[in-house]
Ligand SMILES: Nc1ncnc2c1ncn2[C@@H]1O[C@H](COP(=O)(O)OP(=O)(O)OP(=O)(O)O)[C@@H](O)[C@H]1O
């Protein structure tokens with residue numbers, strides 16, 4: 001099938017083709033009931049049940065395609081969006097709009113130096129070699145540091161705004177190896193658990209950007225209604241993953257204490273039960289807090305506390 005000729009009437013949705021965000025994005029598409037079959041080695045897949053085509057692209061390239069309006073929707077890291085924005089500042093018609101913070105892919109772009117070295121602050125890297133995959137953000141970061149230093153009367157050399165003194169070099173991956181290989185005095189790279197950084201004998205001395213995955217759209221999508229529909233579905237899946245449904249029985253006298261523990265997103269649903277003086281409560285609770293909430297509810301006199309996974313949802317995040 002000539003896929004390219006099937007694209008003209010379809011909304012284009014870019015998804016990371018590899019890396020940390022790939023599988024979790026596929027799970028999100030499946031949770032949103034976007035059904036597709038990707039032929040091996042093809043970076044385009046037609047969605048069977050909507051006028052949408054998925055395009056599988058490197059996360060770093062997605063802001064470019066969406067920003068130029070070639071692709072309508074995309075998922076990538078906020079770090080990649082910021083990196084692109086420094087290189088190509090948005091205008092009224094170009095650039096991306098963030099629709100939704102997806103919560104996963106949480107990491108920080110950090111300045112890192114050898115743990116046992118003499119450099120302790122980012123200012124000490126000025127004029128030295130810094131290696132990164134995020135050249136634009138790194139140049140801006142050190143450019144701003146250099147400006148601050150130049151504004152300091154003790155440091156000013158009177159030459160006016162100079163070109164960047166710090167030498168920023170691009171590498172596409174394994175950035176953490178650059179210091180050990182003698183190519184860099186410091187690096188700017190992503191950190192999540194910190195394992196990669198520690199294994200390379202590095203430590204973080206500053207944060208350039210904090211990032212999570214985001215759903216982005218172009219400024220003039222071809223089918224805004226379909227963009228809203230997909231955004232609503234994805235929001236529903238993300239909310240469902242973030243919350244669980246907690247139900248319990250409690251004496252009406254203790255209800256106000258229990259409401260403080262489980263205020264819910266709007267308010268808990270309270271139903272009367274057959275037994276005099278008791279009510280049944282059902283309420284959404286953030287998954288990461290649910291164990292503490294159950295302990296507190298028990299102390300407040302709640303009984304039959306049950307927690308259920310939410311498959312999908314339509315509620316404001
Ligand atoms: N360790 C991490 N933890 C969480 N999110 C991360 C991590 N590393 C990267 N990310 C996020 O995922 C995005 C894509 O990074 P990743 O390195 O996975 O992509 P890639 O370079 O395309 O893939 P690969 O590294 O497999 O070649 C980053 O821009 C960032 O937002």
Ligand SMILES: O=P(O)(O)OC[C@H]1O[C@H](OP(=O)(O)OP(=O)(O)O)[C@H](O)[C@@H]1O
Pocket residue numbers: 019020172173174175176189190191192193194195196197
């Ligand atoms: O703090 P951590 O949990 O160790 O994660 C950080 C690492 O994850 C990313 O690399 P990835 O493993 O995706 O490979 P890459 O270096 O080839 O980009 C990032 O570039 C770091 O190297």
